[in-house]
Amino acid sequence: NSTSTPSKEINDDEKYKLLDGLLVSGFDEASCISRSQSHFYHKPSPHKPSQYLISKLRKYEELHRRCGPNTRAYNKDMKIIANSKQNGTHCAATTCKYIIWVPVNGLGNQIISIASSFLYALLTDRVMLVQFRKDKEGLFCEPFLNSTWLLPKDSPFWNTENVQRYQSTIEMEMNNTLNEDLPLAMFADLSFSYTFEERFFHCDHSQFLLGKIPLLFLKSSTYFVPSFFLTPIFEKELRKMFPDITSIFHHLGRYLFRPANEAWERITNFYQQYLTKANERVGLQIRVYDPNSTPHQDVMNHILNCTLENNLLPRVLGTKNTSLSTSSRKNKTNTKVVIVASLYPQYGNNLNTMYQNKSTVTGEVIEVYQPSGEGKQKFGDNKHNMKAWVEMYLLSLCDVLVTTSQSTFGYVAKGLGNSRPWILYNPVNNQTKEICEREFIVEPCHKYPPLHYCNGTTIEDISSSFHNIRHCKDFPFGVKLV
Numbered sequence: 001n002s003t004s005t006p007s008k009e010i011n012d013d014e015k016y017k018l019l020d021g022l023l024v025s026g027f028d029e030a031s032c033i034s035r036s037q038s039h040f041y042h043k044p045s046p047h048k049p050s051q052y053l054i055s056k057l058r059k060y061e062e063l064h065r066r067c068g069p070n071t072r073a074y075n076k077d078m079k080i081i082a083n084s085k086q087n088g089t090h091c092a093a094t095t096c097k098y099i100i101w102v103p104v105n106g107l108g109n110q111i112i113s114i115a116s117s118f119l120y121a122l123l124t125d126r127v128m129l130v131q132f133r134k135d136k137e138g139l140f141c142e143p144f145l146n147s148t149w150l151l152p153k154d155s156p157f158w159n160t161e162n163v164q165r166y167q168s169t170i171e172m173e174m175n176n177t178l179n180e181d182l183p184l185a186m187f188a189d190l191s192f193s194y195t196f197e198e199r200f201f202h203c204d205h206s207q208f209l210l211g212k213i214p215l216l217f218l219k220s221s222t223y224f225v226p227s228f229f230l231t232p233i234f235e236k237e238l239r240k241m242f243p244d245i246t247s248i249f250h251h252l253g254r255y256l257f258r259p260a261n262e263a264w265e266r267i268t269n270f271y272q273q274y275l276t277k278a279n280e281r282v283g284l285q286i287r288v289y290d291p292n293s294t295p296h297q298d299v300m301n302h303i304l305n306c307t308l309e310n311n312l313l314p315r316v317l318g319t320k321n322t323s324l325s326t327s328s329r330k331n332k333t334n335t336k337v338v339i340v341a342s343l344y345p346q347y348g349n350n351l352n353t354m355y356q357n358k359s360t361v362t363g364e365v366i367e368v369y370q371p372s373g374e375g376k377q378k379f380g381d382n383k384h385n386m387k388a389w390v391e392m393y394l395l396s397l398c399d400v401l402v403t404t405s406q407s408t409f410g411y412v413a414k415g416l417g418n419s420r421p422w423i424l425y426n427p428v429n430n431q432t433k434e435i436c437e438r439e440f441i442v443e444p445c446h447k448y449p450p451l452h453y454c455n456g457t458t459i460e461d462i463s464s465s466f467h468n469i470r471h472c473k474d475f476p477f478g479v480k481l482v
C-alpha cells in the first residue's frame, strides 16, 4: 500500500512470517493457520532464499493458477490427454504440461520425493499435482495461492495401469527403435527396486524426450534432487536458484509442507503443554526397521551411549536425591524436555523411568514424552500418518536432534528445522564403527544416484566425478549435495 508507511516491526514480522519471501502473502489465514504462526515456533533460518528462487516460485504460482485444476486450460488439456488414451492419438498439443506425483512407501519418503518432483516441475515448467488419498487428509495446507495441487477426485488419471512406461521408451530411443509418435502421457518410475536402473533420467537426451510429453506421472521414494546437478541443461538454472546448494530441501520443504489446521493444532497443543517450559528441547527419532534382527535392548544401549557420551543428556546418579531435585526445581535449574519419536513405546518409557527415578549429575530436570507408539508402520491410514507428520514437525522444532541413520522420517525433521543431527547407527548392521556421529549437512541423502554417465559408461566414483556431490555418511551408496 503506497499511501501508508508500515513500521519496521510490521515489516520484520511480515518478513519472518513469509520466511524471507519464500511464502507469498494473500492466503486466507484461517484456512492455514500454520502459515502465519510457524515462525513463532521455528528458529529464524540462517538460509535466505535467493531472489531468483523467489521469482521462480511466484512465476510457478502464476502458472499453477492458469493451468491447475478447474481452469479452462486444465479441463481442455486433460480431455485431450484422456481421449488420446482411448483413441490412440499421439499428436495434439496441450496448453500446459503436467506432473502427477504418485505415492509410494512411508510419509518421509513421500515428502522428500514430492519436494524433488516439485523442483523438477520448476525446472521443466510443468504444473505439479499430487495423488493424495484419504490417508493424507488434514495433513498439509494447499501450497499454491488461489489454486489446488490435489488431483481432482474425478480425474481419470488416478489409474496409471495402461500408461506407457518411460523406462521402455528410453530404451527404444537408445536403440533407435522409437516410433516418432510419442504418447501424451508417460509414467516414470524412479523408485528403488532390486533391479534398479536409473535409465538415464538425469541425462539431457532423456529430458529432451520427456519434454515432448504433456503429462508425466512421477513415482519415486528418494530425494533425487542431486541427480539434477548431473543434468547439464538444469545445472545453471539450479545454481541460480540455489547459490547455497546445501539448503534446497530446507527451502522447498518449508515452502510446500505447511501443517494443515488439524495437524497444526496437535503440534501447537503438544508444544504448549510440554515444550514451552523447556530450556532445551531434545528430539530422539528412533527408527527400528526390524526388531527381530535389531533387539530393542541393543538400540536402547546405543541411544544411551550416544546421548550420554556426547553430553546431549546427563548421566544419572545411583538414586533419586529428592532434596536436590526439589531445590533444583526451586532454583529454576535447567529443564530439558526430550521428545521421543518411535513406533515402539518402550524407548520413551525406559528413558522416562530412568530420569524419574534418579537424579542427574548435572542437577538438570529431564522430562521425557513420546507422543505415540504405533507398534508398526501402517499404510493408507490417515490417523497414523497424522501422528507421523506431527512428530516429524515436532522434531524439527528441537534444539538438539538425534535421528536414525538412513531414515527419511529423520531427513524431513532435520530439513524443516535446519538442524545437523546426530546420526544414530544401527547397533547390529553398522559399517562405520561409530555409535553415532554428527551430520555434516542438512540435505537429505539421495539413496540411489545415477550409475552411468550419459554415454552409458559406468560412473566409478560419483563423488570425485561431479562437483558438490559426496557420499552420505549414513548410506554410503547414496549421495548428497555439499
Ligand code: GDP
Pocket (backbone or CB within 6 Å): 105, 106, 107, 108, 109, 110, 285, 286, 287, 341, 342, 343, 372, 374, 376, 377, 378, 384, 385, 387, 388, 389, 391, 406, 407, 408, 409, 410
Ligand atoms: P523411513 O522408512 O524411516 O525412511 O520413513 P518413512 O516416513 O518413509 O516411513 C516410515 C513410516 O512408519 C512413517 O511414515 C510412519 O508411518 C511410521 N513411523 C516410523 N517411525 C515413526 C515414528 O517415530 N512415529 C510415528 N508416528 N510413526 C512412525
